Amino acid sequence: MKSNGLNRRDFLKAAVASGAVLVAGGALAGCAPSGGGNAGGSGDATGAENLVGVTPVSFEDETDVLILGTGIAGLSAAMDPVEAGHKVMLVDKLDRVGGESFIACGVMNVSGSKIQKAAGIEGDPEEKWQKYLPVLEKKGETDDMDYKHNVYVYQTEWADRVADDYGAKFQPLEAYKDTGAPTSMLLPEHGIGDMTTVLSPLQKGLEQKGATFKLNLRATNFIVDAAGDPVGVRFNDEKNGRSKDIKAKKIIVATGGFSCNQEMVSMYVPSQQRLGPLTVNSMGEGHQMCKALGGSYMHMDMEANLMSDLAQVTVWGYFGPNVQVTPQGKRFIKEDQSHDSPTACYEGGFGYWWTIFDNQLMTGSQAWNVEMNMKNNADRLVGPCETLDDLAAAMAVPADALKETFAKHDAAVDAGEDTEFGKKLFLTKLSAPFYAMKHFPYRYKTHGGMKITTDSQLTDKDGNPIANVYCCGSTVADSGSDLSPNAASGLISGKAVVEALKA
Numbered sequence: 001m002k003s004n005g006l007n008r009r010d011f012l013k014a015a016v017a018s019g020a021v022l023v024a025g026g027a028l029a030g031c032a033p034s035g036g037g038n039a040g041g042s043g044d045a046t047g048a049e050n051l052v053g054v055t056p057v058s059f060e061d062e063t064d065v066l067i068l069g070t071g072i073a074g075l076s077a078a079m080d081p082v083e084a085g086h087k088v089m090l091v092d093k094l095d096r097v098g099g100e101s102f103i104a105c106g107v108m109n110v111s112g113s114k115i116q117k118a119a120g121i122e123g124d125p126e127e128k129w130q131k132y133l134p135v136l137e138k139k140g141e142t143d144d145m146d147y148k149h150n151v152y153v154y155q156t157e158w159a160d161r162v163a164d165d166y167g168a169k170f171q172p173l174e175a176y177k178d179t180g181a182p183t184s185m186l187l188p189e190h191g192i193g194d195m196t197t198v199l200s201p202l203q204k205g206l207e208q209k210g211a212t213f214k215l216n217l218r219a220t221n222f223i224v225d226a227a228g229d230p231v232g233v234r235f236n237d238e239k240n241g242r243s244k245d246i247k248a249k250k251i252i253v254a255t256g257g258f259s260c261n262q263e264m265v266s267m268y269v270p271s272q273q274r275l276g277p278l279t280v281n282s283m284g285e286g287h288q289m290c291k292a293l294g295g296s297y298m299h300m301d302m303e304a305n306l307m308s309d310l311a312q313v314t315v316w317g318y319f320g321p322n323v324q325v326t327p328q329g330k331r332f333i334k335e336d337q338s339h340d341s342p343t344a345c346y347e348g349g350f351g352y353w354w355t356i357f358d359n360q361l362m363t364g365s366q367a368w369n370v371e372m373n374m375k376n377n378a379d380r381l382v383g384p385c386e387t388l389d390d391l392a393a394a395m396a397v398p399a400d401a402l403k404e405t406f407a408k409h410d411a412a413v414d415a416g417e418d419t420e421f422g423k424k425l426f427l428t429k430l431s432a433p434f435y436a437m438k439h440f441p442y443r444y445k446t447h448g449g450m451k452i453t454t455d456s457q458l459t460d461k462d463g464n465p466i467a468n469v470y471c472c473g474s475t476v477a478d479s480g481s482d483l484s485p486n487a488a489s490g491l492i493s494g495k496a497v498v499e500a501l502k503a
């Protein structure tokens with residue numbers, strides 16, 4: 001095989017074992033005419049032996065760039081190819097666009113974007129990168145610093161382009177820049193939990209520029225030519241169970257992580273196997289397809305941080321005051337962070353924890369989200385409570401413990417320093433009426449992914465590029481598995497296929 005270093009015989013053996021679908025002789029005209037629907041069938045008109053459930057390849061559609069997955073990485077990967085005039089098709093197994101990205105809290109760490117500059121917040125991504133680099137080097141988890149650098153600095157380009165050229169809406173920094181909240185964080189228009197105001201305009205803009213979206217199609221296999229080079233993808237039509245084959249010059253895999261795949265989590269991140277997944281979408285299907293093609297996994301055992309099942313409540317601490325306590329009413333963590341709370345809850349074996357808040361969060365910059373969560377999660381909400389005794393009774397925690405927690409917290413506020421836990425942002429007293437929300441720790445993302453080149457082309461284990469296939473977002477170990485870095489990794493793949501299509 002010319003592109004990944006395997007010899008042809010090895011490749012054919014691997015292809016059959018893995019379910020890669022071969023185009024005979026690479027001659028598309030020679031493909032069998034079946035369009036699929038042979039879910040349980042065997043044999044074909046030629047009388048040749050056949051695998052049950054595998055229909056011969058028959059391309060029904062064709063495109064320059066085929067993007068698997070319509071989360072933030074897939075959508076962002078489409079920007080450069082579509083702007084360069086290429087035919088771009090984005091396909092998703094779900095009946096909606098946006099993936100996990102659509103339901104994310106919406107915290108995007110960016111520096112030096114136009115939105116920030118307009119609000120008087122200066123910042124230069126290259127300078128920030130220079131400060132971040134030693135941290136990364138010390139961690140030793142990054143394989144390709146050039147790729148990581150591009151992921152880092154393209155976040156700013158992404159924020160500027162989606163706002164200027166696609167009409168994505170971000171919350172004006174004025175809403176929170178003087179409250180003590182971090183100005184390195186961009187949020188969607190109405191704040192936490194409003195990713196539709198970023199992703200829907202991006203989708204619409206891509207469509208207006210000529211991209212097409214196809215939903216309810218689950219990618220199952222790469223289709224390779226006789227040389228073993230990928231030339232398309234087989235999909236299962238989730239509505240009727242028929243297979244559909246799409247031919248493409250370049251394929252970008254943006255199918256997200258594997259946090260919902262119990263088998264993969266148990267195998268690679270066993271420390272998280274007993275936690276539930278927040279959704280059922282991130283099944284690692286792109287990972288498995290790439291591996292079947294000769295791709296190689298990287299850092300599959302790298303643990304991602306955890307999340308609350310009330311994900312958006314987890315990030316309130318960046319934007320307003322709250323106090324978090326165990327089921328015993330004891331404070332256990334600084335509140336001006338997000339993922340440390342579920343991690344501490346899980347590792348400490350509490351089972352669940354509470355976020356206690358008051359009118360300050362309800363009328364602050366994230367009022368829209370606080371109200372939405374209080375309404376949508378009424379079964380997790382207690383309050384309003386006029387006293388700490390009432391609150392403790394409603395939460396079923398010992399009143400003495402809760403009152404002691406508040407006495408210590410208020411003393412820290414008076415002292416201007418939280419010596420016990422180190423909270424810096426919103427070190428402020430709460431006052432009645434009090435409210436509290438109960439949450440449980442879940443897993444929600446993964447870091448492990450495919451080995452790629454600096455321009456995001458899939459490689460085999462030795463680093464040899466595999467023709468025509470690029471990976472981005474949470475399918476890649478070095479993407480960071482967060483919204484803005486995944487968007488930036490999408491840009492990297494998009495730029496790479498534009499370059500490759502010039503050749």
Ligand SMILES: Cc1cc2nc3c(=O)[nH]c(=O)nc-3n(C[C@H](O)[C@H](O)[C@H](O)COP(=O)(O)OP(=O)(O)OC[C@H]3O[C@@H](n4cnc5c(N)ncnc54)[C@H](O)[C@@H]3O)c2cc1C
Nearest residue numbers: 069071073093099101105106107219256473474481482483
């Ligand atoms: C509840 C929650 C809150 C979060 N909050 C934040 C936050 O505030 N900030 C932050 O930075 N990150 C957050 N994250 C993480 C962030 O959402 C992810 O890192 C990011 O969305 C992943 O982007 P992606 O494009 O790689 O994958 P996704 O957005 O998951 O998109 C992958 C897409 O591929 C599709 N797909 C999968 N398999 C196939 C297949 N076989 N065929 C066709 N399509 C397929 C999926 O349906 C999906 O649409 C959050 C995650 C969750 C779950």
